[in-house]
Amino acid sequence: MNLKTFMRGIHLREEKELAEKSAIRRVFPEGEMVFPLSQHIGAPARPLVAPGDQVRMGQMIAEPAGPISAAICSSVSGKVKAVEPRLTVSGEYKEAVVIENDGLYTPVDGFGEPRDYQSLSREAILSIIRDAGIVGMGGAGFPTAVKLSPENFEQVDFLIINAAECEPYLTSDHRLMLERPDELLGGIRVMLRLLPNARAVIGIEDNKPDAVKLLSEKCSGDPKISVQPLKTKYPQGGERMLIHAVTGRDINASMLPAAAGCVVQNVATAVAVYNAVCRSTPLITRVMTISGDGVSTPCNLEVSIGVSHRQVMEAAGGLKGDPEKLISGGPMMGTALYTLDIPVQKTSASILALLHDPVAANPSTPCIHCGRCVAACPERLVPQMMQVAADHDDFETFEKLHGMECIECGCCTAVCPAHRTLTQSFKYGKASVNRLRREAKAKAGEKA
Ligand code: SF4
Ligand code: SF4
Numbered sequence: 001m002n003l004k005t006f007m008r009g010i011h012l013r014e015e016k017e018l019a020e021k022s023a024i025r026r027v028f029p030e031g032e033m034v035f036p037l038s039q040h041i042g043a044p045a046r047p048l049v050a051p052g053d054q055v056r057m058g059q060m061i062a063e064p065a066g067p068i069s070a071a072i073c074s075s076v077s078g079k080v081k082a083v084e085p086r087l088t089v090s091g092e093y094k095e096a097v098v099i100e101n102d103g104l105y106t107p108v109d110g111f112g113e114p115r116d117y118q119s120l121s122r123e124a125i126l127s128i129i130r131d132a133g134i135v136g137m138g139g140a141g142f143p144t145a146v147k148l149s150p151e152n153f154e155q156v157d158f159l160i161i162n163a164a165e166c167e168p169y170l171t172s173d174h175r176l177m178l179e180r181p182d183e184l185l186g187g188i189r190v191m192l193r194l195l196p197n198a199r200a201v202i203g204i205e206d207n208k209p210d211a212v213k214l215l216s217e218k219c220s221g222d223p224k225i226s227v228q229p230l231k232t233k234y235p236q237g238g239e240r241m242l243i244h245a246v247t248g249r250d251i252n253a254s255m256l257p258a259a260a261g262c263v264v265q266n267v268a269t270a271v272a273v274y275n276a277v278c279r280s281t282p283l284i285t286r287v288m289t290i291s292g293d294g295v296s297t298p299c300n301l302e303v304s305i306g307v308s309h310r311q312v313m314e315a316a317g318g319l320k321g322d323p324e325k326l327i328s329g330g331p332m333m334g335t336a337l338y339t340l341d342i343p344v345q346k347t348s349a350s351i352l353a354l355l356h357d358p359v360a361a362n363p364s365t366p367c368i369h370c371g372r373c374v375a376a377c378p379e380r381l382v383p384q385m386m387q388v389a390a391d392h393d394d395f396e397t398f399e400k401l402h403g404m405e406c407i408e409c410g411c412c413t414a415v416c417p418a419h420r421t422l423t424q425s426f427k428y429g430k431a432s433v434n435r436l437r438r439e440a441k442a443k444a445g446e447k448a
Contacts, residue, residue, distance in 0.1 A: 003206055005231035006241040009378045010411045012168050012234050012332075014207060018298040019291045020171040024179055026285075026302045027315040029101060032081065033306035034343035035061060035072050036088045036096040040141040042068030047097055053080045058108040058282055060131060061097050070143045070346075071133040074099060075284035075304035077106035087342050089328045089335055096343070099306070113280045117190045125194060125277055132276035133283045133346070138162060138173075138237070138266035139329060141347045144273065147265070148194045150258035156195045160246050161188060161202040162266040163211070164230055164237035167330025170350050172287040173267040175300045177204070177211040180271055181218050185225065187270035190277045192224055195263060200225045201246050207232040234332065235409040239264050241378055253405050268349075283346060290316035294323030294353030303344055309351055310340035316351075324357035332410040362419040373412035373422060379405045383412035383422045390429030395436060398429045406430060 038044035045062035055061060055074045062072040078101045085093035117125060130145040150156065161184075165173040177184060188200045202219075204212050206229045219225040230236050230245055240251055242264060249260040257264050265273075268286060275281040284305055291298040296317030303312050309328070313319060326337040329349055340351075373383035381402055389397040406426045413423045 003229050003231045004245040005233055005236065006244045006378055008376060008380065008411075009233045009235060009241070010376050010414060011232075012414070014232075015168045015291070016171050016174075016207070018169065019289050019300055020174055022171070022175070022299040024172075024175050024287055024300045024302050027304075027307075027312065028105075029076065029304045029307035029311055030103065031101060033074075033076050033078070033099045033101050033304070034086050034096050034308070035074070035099070035306045036086065036094045036343065036345060037062050037072065038094050039072070039088075039345035039347065040070040040135040040143055042066065042070065042143060044095065045069060045072050047083050049080045049083070049097060051080050051082055054078075055080060055099060056108045057105045058111045058284060060133070060282075061099075064130065064143070068143060068146055070135050071131055072097070073133050073282040073284050075306050076101040077104050078102040087339070089337070089342050089345060089348065091335075091338075110280050115278055115280055117193065117277045120277070122194055125190060128277050129273060131282070132272070134269060134272045134276060135283075135346050136266060137268035137272065137286060137346060137349070139333065139347050139349060144265065144269055147263060148191060150256065150263070152258055153195055154197055156198050156258055156261055156263050158247055158262045159188065159191055159195055159198045159200040160242055160262055160264045161200060161270055162237050162239070162242055162264055163202050163204040163208075164242060165208070165267075166205060166232070166234045166237040167332055167334075169291040169352055170289050170330050171291070172289045172300050172349060174208050174211055176267050176271055176287055177208070177215060181214055183271045183274045184215075184267060185218060186278055187272070187274035188225055190273050191263075191265065191270065198263070199223075202227045203230050203236075203242055203246055204228070205230050205232040205236055234411065235378060235407070238378065238407050238409060240407065286344070286346060286348065288312060288344065288348060289350040291350065292323070292352040292354045294320055294355045296320045305344055305346055307344050308340065309337070309342055309344060309348075312344060313340055313351060313353070319353055321355050323353040323355055324360060325352075325354040327352040327354070332414070333408065359419075359421075364420055365418045367418055367420060370417060372415045372417065373420075376411040376415045378409060378411060379407060381406060383426075384420075386429065387420060387422050387425045390425040390432075393432070395429065395433050399433060403429050404433060
């Protein structure tokens with residue numbers, strides 16, 4: 001295999017064997033469903049329903065509230081109970097539409113009907129993707145219609161499908177590639193229609209040889225789609241790492257991929273595009289991996305967006321033992337959870353339950369200047385110096401050290417023998433710099 005990759009990064013224990021053979025199983029929710037209005041990058045959606053309203057499955061219940069925003073569609077039929085703040089995966093209370101599921105799944109008119117994308121204009125396809133509420137489902141949550149319509153769309157020559165799935169434990173994209181390859185390729189063809197001068201490259205880590213083989217066979221007759229096997233290395237699925245591996249081009253934090261002629265979409269997003277455009281089905285479900293040694297039956301489930309993490313965990317047989325750590329997303333870039341009573345969002349790729357929390361078991365000690373963090377950083381940063389700056393609120397130095405280029409991948413923290421909480425410091429440093437920039441901008445606006 002001709003493997004491509006990026007500089008530095010780390011090799012992690014994959015732990016994918018726990019769930020990778022588990023075929024996707026659909027789970028139907030019961031009871032209350034919670035749809036936060038902000039589950040994407042950009043402005044929170046604007047609610048279109050009020051308490052007491054009756055809604056159908058697939059109905060838009062909140063509309064995009066600006067150019068960078070996303071619609072939200074109900075995954076069930078039932079009655080709106082409330083529009084009120086609810087606890088979300090971020091640990092914050094956010095405004096949400098709460099619907100009591102009637103269990104009937106009564107769809108909106110036209111739901112599921114086949115549609116020929118080739119008869120649709122570019123604007124019509126983008127409008128369907130926007131109304132379907134599709135966002136990047138790999139974790140970022142950037143509205144997909146916006147990503148697919150950069151100003152220089154005619155100069156985009158690469159549509160890169162992020163099929164690396166480089167975080168340990170996660171297997172949902174792998175299962176989608178094996179079980180729904182035609183939907184994936186269909187979604188890619190729809191997106192290629194929006195990027196007329198692009199060719200698509202599906203980047204898959206070589207720890208998924210069955211997916212590489214199947215998709216290579218499936219697209220062998222299509223000159224515009226190919227598969228690129230990638231070295232299994234973390235964070236191969238990082239947008240900048242993937243662009244570099246596939247095209248040899250580099251971007252930094254201030255550039256959009258389109259500036260380098262690339263648009264990157266992940267596997268689940270491509271499948272969602274196919275469902276919306278070719279099957280008149282908005283984004284109302286997603287496939288999640290439920291895994292870890294604290295889960296009774298690690299598996300891959302297709303769940304309704306809005307269902308509680310607790311119901312999803314119960315569908316996987318519930319917790320096993322007394323897990324020290326619950327995570328939404330992967331162990332490297334995911335969010336630690338202190339409760340399962342929060343709703344599944346469009347970006348919720350997984351729930352992990354781990355019996356032992358490695359962070360709690362290894363308290364932080366002083367830096368021994370070994371340089372391992374530097375050798376691991378895919379952005380070629382100097383984490384030990386950045387941490388000193390961030391921890392002393394010296395944001396000028398943090399910026400001079402290119403701290404804003406940090407992608408928060410966690411490689412430095414993972415290799416540090418002193419168990420320094422480096423990534424945590426960089427999240428704080430980046431958030432502080434962004435806050436200071438906003439304040440300076442507001443001040444400049446006041447003066448003008
Ligand atoms: S890996 Fe840890 S101990 Fe080594 S230089 Fe970096 S911060 Fe210091
Ligand atoms: S978290 Fe940031 S500093 Fe650490 S390895 Fe990743 S990109 Fe580099």
